[in-house]
Amino acid sequence: MSDGDFAAAHDVLLVGGGGAGLRAAIAIAETNPRLDVAVISKVYPMRSHTVSAEGGAAGVIAEGDTIDEHIYDTISGSDWLGDQDAIELFVEQAPRELLQLEHWGCPWSRQPDGRIAVRAFGGMKKMRTWFAADKTGFHMLHALFQTSLKYDRLTRYDEGFVTKLLVDDDRVHGVVAVELVTGKIHTIAAKSVILCTGGCGKVFPFTTNANINTGDGMALAYRAGAPLKDMEFVQYHPTGLPFTGILITEAARAEGGWLLNKDGYRYLQDYDLGQPTPKPVLRSMELGPRDRLSQAFVHEVEKGRTSDSPYGPIVHLDLRHLGEKLIDTKLPFVRELCLKYERIDPVHELVPVRPVVHYMMGGVHTDIHGATPIKGLYAAGETACVSINGANRLGSNSLPELLVFGARAGRAAAEYVATARDAPPSIRRQAADEVRRLERDLLGKEPGEERVAAIRDEMQAAMEESAGIYRNGPSMTKGVDTLAELQQRMDNVGVADTNRSFNTELVAALELRNTLDIAQCILQSGLQRQESRGAHQRTDFPKRDDERFLTHLLTYRGRDGTPLVERLPVTITRWPPGERVYGR
């Protein structure tokens, strides 16, 4: 057992081995091959949730497309909350990053002449989404992982769960982590730490996210004193399968799929998203942005125009007119998932769908280098909020985001290492305290009446109730109260599993603490934002209010553990706030 002494020391430690983490690791290895880099991840890298991304990755490459148009689509998609300097840089660097993935073997779908093929995507005015059929994230992740194996100086701590960042005087010096296979607790020193742990869909009951998406990196940063940014913006993807929440990619609509209500009517035409046409029209109807499509669903429910299912109201995704050949070429995974999990063949049948929590626009506050306010601490990917996504992320911007900002954070961390300082003695004390906390408060405690699974269920229900597609002050306030009560009950959770080896109950307890902290931030930030913008729609403040709220909200952890919210200006470069126009 660790007494706070360092079991290992590295120049840079990546927490999380998904797309952002692996891209950062390779960037560091290429920037300075002498640096000692390690990746610690609670799952094997190829299990990371990047693997589930389906539709594609946006990057300007096609003839007739321009950088400025991708920038504008992203800004208007973000409801003007994205930082325009970050978006400009992101859009300019995305094609190069996607080409780099091509050189590393990613099997991008191609045109007949061998060049990269692109497809349409929601909220994008041009075809610019690179894709590998409908398993884009899977192929990107495996290409990155397999490429990372070239670098034999890269250390990996597979199945290591980080419980604490060691920070002194606003400077990071390492982490404490549980080695899952043995249950041993280790202190790992690192001059720089990059958080790449993905999102936190598991704050909600119904999500496309994998079991592992518990906001670990966000919670680690938050507890270490770094602010989270724009946490109220939770993306509901309009098309999830009703029982499982499994994602049916937006590419299904990009290839020409229609959304139908119970009368077989393409209802999006009633929500200022354009008029139905047989062929898809960019930035129109089914190719509108996700926030608007999910909101339209709620109105259809209110009008009684959705169908009932055992899992709540649904609408239908109609792919039948696309034909078997197109579906098998461009959307084979959609067909596989529908056949397996709904026993429905989309070639011949309608696919039942409903909106589902998919992505966090918010995350650890970083600058355009991925740097957080804590020296040496960086974040990239869904964990981070730069922000390019603002109030609503466009589909196919998250995969290039994790590449662009993963690489940038890696390079920035590699530079930082040269100026890093040695860890002061207090760091060992912090580490020893954390080891004691884990030993005493979790593993050593008699299991009380409270169960992880029960508190988790109640948290998720409270979040769905209070922070859904539409929210309001009273609903969020009620949610805050419930979470406060759950935080108290969390103190009485013991781990019934006394075996140290692969103790998944311990992991679940640690994850639940993380999600509870994140849930509180989502609600506190949401209460402060008294307007409706993008994915944050308040029935008590139904209009966008640029006068008061064209601003980011930063959430800090207060002394008593409750969140404090501050403001940070949005960076506007060339695109003054305007109306979001789709379909007209």
Next chain:
Amino acid sequence: MADSTGSIGLRVSRYRPGVDDGPQWQEYDVPLRKEWTVLDALNHVKNGEDPTLSFRWSCRMGICGSCGMNVDGEPRLTCGAFLGDYAPGPIRVEPLSNFPVIRDLVIDMTDFMEKLPRVKPWIIRDEEMSIDEGEYLQTPEELDAYKQFSMCINCMLCYAACPIYGLDPDFVGPAAIALAERYDLDSRDQGARERLDVLIEHEGVWGCTFVGECTRVCPKHVDPAGAIQRYKLKAAKESVMAFLLPRGSR
């Protein structure tokens, strides 16, 4: 929630290191719901009756490769194995065969993780093209040539099914060989020679007696057996086969 139609028994293999001498069976009863998979049933147990049951899972949509277990003796992704297909039960759930067991249903796959880099599963080129020059051209037909082998999710089902790996853990094994072939067949790659050097040595491809179990159990239709067969042909063309064969039993 949809109605369940009665219940079904789970016979789950438990093993706690330092406590149990070996694996032992534990019985659970779970609702038999038509939309539930074996993974849903295990989570039902873990979230209620028995939080100490340990197993890996993540995406629950057949793409992350975490939740492979033996279900009624067959290697399966438990997120794709529906309870109804095993009615009336009981359903036997065990860790994947041929691997050391860490705990309960969790296997130790470090052997694969160490073998994978040996087959150099990355693009190898004599000369790298600059990113500024754009993409390597690759026609849809060239993509199709290796696409199938690029679908491997590293779920380890093929290793659990492979009788050779069971007898000879030094065998590189189906998934790693399929991934080597994936890069060999990629028009952008020039590393086939290097990989062949690795695979014709020692326990590379020769261990395989072409049982084909790997291909049969693969949830992603990768056909590792086909990849192994192709390697044997490639190696035979090298006409050094007899010289390099490590054993005389074939």
